[in-house]
Amino acid sequence: MAKVILIASGKGGVGKSTTAVGLAYALGRLEKKVLIIDLDTGLGCDDILCFRSDSSVFNWGDVVTGSVECSKALIDCSGGVKLLSAPQKIPEGFSYDTLASFIRGLAAAFDFVLLDAPAGLGTMVQTAAASSDYAILVATPDPVSVKAACTLVGDCERLGIGESRLVINRFIYKEVRHGRQMNIDAVIDSATARLIGIIPEDDMLRCGIVTGSRLGVKSKARQAFNRIAARVCGFSVEIRLSQLK
Ligand SMILES: Nc1ncnc2c1ncn2[C@@H]1O[C@H](COP(=O)(O)OP(=O)(O)OP(=O)(O)O)[C@@H](O)[C@H]1O
Numbered sequence: 221m222a223k224v225i226l227i228a229s230g231k232g233g234v235g236k237s238t239t240a241v242g243l244a245y246a247l248g249r250l251e252k253k254v255l256i257i258d259l260d261t262g263l264g265c266d267d268i269l270c271f272r273s274d275s276s277v278f279n280w281g282d283v284v285t286g287s288v289e290c291s292k293a294l295i296d297c298s299g300g301v302k303l304l305s306a307p308q309k310i311p312e313g314f315s316y317d318t319l320a321s322f323i324r325g326l327a328a329a330f331d332f333v334l335l336d337a338p339a340g341l342g343t344m345v346q347t348a349a350a351s352s353d354y355a356i357l358v359a360t361p362d363p364v365s366v367k368a369a370c371t372l373v374g375d376c377e378r379l380g381i382g383e384s385r386l387v388i389n390r391f392i393y394k395e396v397r398h399g400r401q402m403n404i405d406a407v408i409d410s411a412t413a414r415l416i417g418i419i420p421e422d423d424m425l426r427c428g429i430v431t432g433s434r435l436g437v438k439s440k441a442r443q444a445f446n447r448i449a450a451r452v453c454g455f456s457v458e459i460r461l462s463q464l465k
């Protein structure tokens with residue numbers, strides 16, 4: 221049975237989708253079977269980040285409303301990763317309860333199901349939270365994003381998610397050294413969640429290249445995703461800022 225992981229943030233645009241896709245491929249490299257479900261109706265972009273926008277014909281909206289079979293909507297992204305794209309709008313006759321049981325039903329066929337949520341704590345995120353074992357909250361190292369993450373930590377507790385972990389994205393070592401970016405201790409203290417990884421600012425990620433050969437083995441971002449994947453699988457991997465220089 222898969223571990224279902226909600227990937228959420230208080231503030232938008234901080235790197236949830238980037239983290240979901242990067243982590244999915246890193247888990248795939250660990251031989252895990254992974255499903256990404258893009259829950260960002262209207263704004264979903266995981267098919268683009270997985271270079272599969274051409275294959276994205278059906279979406280989970282078509283499946284939960286009974287229009288197509290799930291096998292037709294599942295996109296094979298290679299590397300052990302499959303994707304269910306988000307519908308452009310909430311389908312007619314849609315019920316959040318159906319989505320929740322659909323997510324739980326899919327968990328049997330995978331090692332990990334990653335739920336790429338929209339920002340904030342709307343009904344979609346609350347539904348996803350109720351179906352999740354674990355939350356990864358993404359924040360950038362700035363006071364607004366960290367405050368929003370802190371609020372979400374409390375919300376996840378209230379929604380009964382067993383554990384929440386923090387990913388700090390867009391970290392720039394030089395900026396921290398010069399006092400222009402919040403340092404890691406300050407972020408963790410303010411967000412009040414345990415850290416599971418730090419993803420550096422990366423030119424490739426900025427261009428939407430989260431996977432594929434252009435994010436080569438020497439990429440610090442790819443190495444960061446690998447370390448987060450190992451921690452998610454229960455391995456003890458030290459967090460060292462020197463890896464992010
Ligand atoms: N580590 C990074 N280095 C450089 N750019 C990044 C990094 N992470 C994310 N980005 C950039 O930030 C943009 C927003 O990232 P992403 O779409 O993953 O955020 P999001 O939290 O999913 O947004 P939304 O709230 O709209 O769903 C991306 O288009 C990408 O260009």
Ligand SMILES: [Mg+2]
Pocket residue numbers: 236237238260336337338
């Ligand atoms: Mg997103």
